Amino acid sequence: MANEVVDPGRRRFLTATTAVVGGVGVVAAVVPFIKSWEPSARAKAAGAPVTQSLKKIEPGQQLIVAWRSLPVFIVNRSPSQLAALPKQDPRLVDPGSNGTSSDQQPKYAQNATRSIKPEWLVMVGICTHLGCVPDYVGEMKAEPFDPNWQGGYYCPCHHSRYDMAGRVYQGVPAPKNMVIPPYHFIDDTTVQIGVDPQGAA
Amino acid sequence: MANVFSSIGEWVSDRAPNLAPTYRKHMTEYYAPKNFNLWYYFGSLALLVLVNQIVTGIFLTMNYDPSAAGAFDSVQYIMRDVEWGWLIRYMHTTGASLFFVVIYLHMFRGIMYGSYKKPRELVWLLGMLIFLVLMAEAFMGYVLPWGNMSFWGAKVIVSLFGTIPVIGGTLVEWIMGDFLPADATLNRFFALHVIALPLVLLLLVVLHLAALHEVGSNNPDGVEIKKGPKGNRWDALKPADGIPFHPYYTVKDLVGVGLFLAIAAFIIFFQPTLGGWFLEHDNSIAANNLVTPTQIKPVWYFTAFYAIVRMIPSALGTAVWGVLGMFGSIALLFLLPWIDAGKVKSVRYRGTGYKVALTMFVLAFLGLVMIGTDYTDVLFPKLFGSDIDITAWDNAFGRVMTLIYFGFFVFLWLYTHLGWEKTKPVPERVTTHD
Numbered sequence: 001m002a003n004e005v006v007d008p009g010r011r012r013f014l015t016a017t018t019a020v021v022g023g024v025g026v027v028a029a030v031v032p033f034i035k036s037w038e039p040s041a042r043a044k045a046a047g048a049p050v051t052q053s054l055k056k057i058e059p060g061q062q063l064i065v066a067w068r069s070l071p072v073f074i075v076n077r078s079p080s081q082l083a084a085l086p087k088q089d090p091r092l093v094d095p096g097s098n099g100t101s102s103d104q105q106p107k108y109a110q111n112a113t114r115s116i117k118p119e120w121l122v123m124v125g126i127c128t129h130l131g132c133v134p135d136y137v138g139e140m141k142a143e144p145f146d147p148n149w150q151g152g153y154y155c156p157c158h159h160s161r162y163d164m165a166g167r168v169y170q171g172v173p174a175p176k177n178m179v180i181p182p183y184h185f186i187d188d189t190t191v192q193i194g195v196d197p198q199g200a201a
Numbered sequence: 202m203a204n205v206f207s208s209i210g211e212w213v214s215d216r217a218p219n220l221a222p223t224y225r226k227h228m229t230e231y232y233a234p235k236n237f238n239l240w241y242y243f244g245s246l247a248l249l250v251l252v253n254q255i256v257t258g259i260f261l262t263m264n265y266d267p268s269a270a271g272a273f274d275s276v277q278y279i280m281r282d283v284e285w286g287w288l289i290r291y292m293h294t295t296g297a298s299l300f301f302v303v304i305y306l307h308m309f310r311g312i313m314y315g316s317y318k319k320p321r322e323l324v325w326l327l328g329m330l331i332f333l334v335l336m337a338e339a340f341m342g343y344v345l346p347w348g349n350m351s352f353w354g355a356k357v358i359v360s361l362f363g364t365i366p367v368i369g370g371t372l373v374e375w376i377m378g379d380f381l382p383a384d385a386t387l388n389r390f391f392a393l394h395v396i397a398l399p400l401v402l403l404l405l406v407v408l409h410l411a412a413l414h415e416v417g418s419n420n421p422d423g424v425e426i427k428k429g430p431k432g433n434r435w436d437a438l439k440p441a442d443g444i445p446f447h448p449y450y451t452v453k454d455l456v457g458v459g460l461f462l463a464i465a466a467f468i469i470f471f472q473p474t475l476g477g478w479f480l481e482h483d484n485s486i487a488a489n490n491l492v493t494p495t496q497i498k499p500v501w502y503f504t505a506f507y508a509i510v511r512m513i514p515s516a517l518g519t520a521v522w523g524v525l526g527m528f529g530s531i532a533l534l535f536l537l538p539w540i541d542a543g544k545v546k547s548v549r550y551r552g553t554g555y556k557v558a559l560t561m562f563v564l565a566f567l568g569l570v571m572i573g574t575d576y577t578d579v580l581f582p583k584l585f586g587s588d589i590d591i592t593a594w595d596n597a598f599g600r601v602m603t604l605i606y607f608g609f610f611v612f613l614w615l616y617t618h619l620g621w622e623k624t625k626p627v628p629e630r631v632t633t634h635d
Contacts, residue, residue, distance in 0.1 A: 043385065066491060129360075130363070133491065133493040144578075156495050170514075173520055175519050
């Protein structure tokens, strides 16, 4: 027969091309399985804005509302809590929110109080370390985790601490200030979370 | 009747002539060193717990509902309404904790007697892979009851991947299949926990044993019985210091099994939660995505690694360092056969430096467990007064423990690669021969 003589080069070429084409096929077949782990269309759809009245939130009080299944803290900061904010600056990682935390809030909340109105803090209550919900510890008194506590947030998971503007303290595992979501005031006593103020976006 | 059995036996061996020789190779003609001590119980006990987890796990799936809406209630249903459901679940939860007890002791045995060293590196690597898969398996199983600790445990562990620069956020969403742990997450964890990872685990266990039987077992003296004199009571060519695994070590292991089951039964029947150490109280509250439990910490067997995450602060705007530290603490164990260049295997004949370092390493691990379980928050005020700054004390203590943990590997490398170790003479044969 004509092909009784083995041509090793030809044989190697055929083996290699078969392996490559087969490999491409395997990779292509894996894609749907990998993609099936992504958030489904249903999960992506659940993200409508949330409207909340502020009338019943007393100074120093915090209300938690769910937005995109995330807890959003709405705090009516008392004058003493606001007054304590600038004093924390030396102990914070990024007091001006313009360094490592520059992308943690919209431009209109990139200020000393991290808010549109000084007293109203609207913030996604998720620790920037590993995603727990920090506890609101608003009173300005000595705490077991900090004898000079000036009010703020304490994460139960890995003991990260934030001040009353969600700015992270130095020496804790969390790297950044907590996220300020897009929000705006519909009127003086109503806030909408998930939508930027007109003209800001 | 005897004829029927022997003819069936012949029928099988005609068609599978390698079956009987394989059995002999791994059981009656597998010669293990005759000087095994108490530390050698934990391998077979790990196998026992694995079987327990598979059997009780199969029965749990029969009543468990892997949906975010139904999971929590179905576990309560198993506990209250299913006949003997509480026993099956407690066997599974207690088994999970005891799995780590025996695995940690088994690993310590391997380190102490140098069982990871040449020629057993592959046995060690396969064992470490088993440990890794077991951690994933335990974590996903912990999420399934969908209590509040399950939910937040899932959130934190998955978020570990979120600290990876650039792709982190996308990766977290990909793992969870949503923007937070949800139905999709629970479903896939269930699939991985009950089928994918157990299959991997079984395969790895088979490979671990196969690799072990290729090279033969190490022993408390760390001498190679295959290199010693030949000829024992059963075979003139096999090691003089070896005895057949079956029946000698199977019978010995049965004693361990009896003792172990007695302890396990005591826990299952009298202390199923072990005061919150085996089952955490906050997991009796249904998952709530808006409230993190005030006392959140992993189950005890993860706390050492969790403490390392907690002790390393963020730097350069990222929390990845703590996560790297945690994965690094496990990766270093994988590399142990190459970090430790000492030729002497057993701690019995190693240098004093090694003995001190190993003791420090164990104490550091236990210290990290104490930090991770928040036990130090109770202990320190008792020891040093109630007005101390607990966070500062925790951090100082935990960081020292973390440094000692990593320091062990650094020291071991220097100690053995630079020839600082002064070893004692290793005997020719196991010390208890004849």
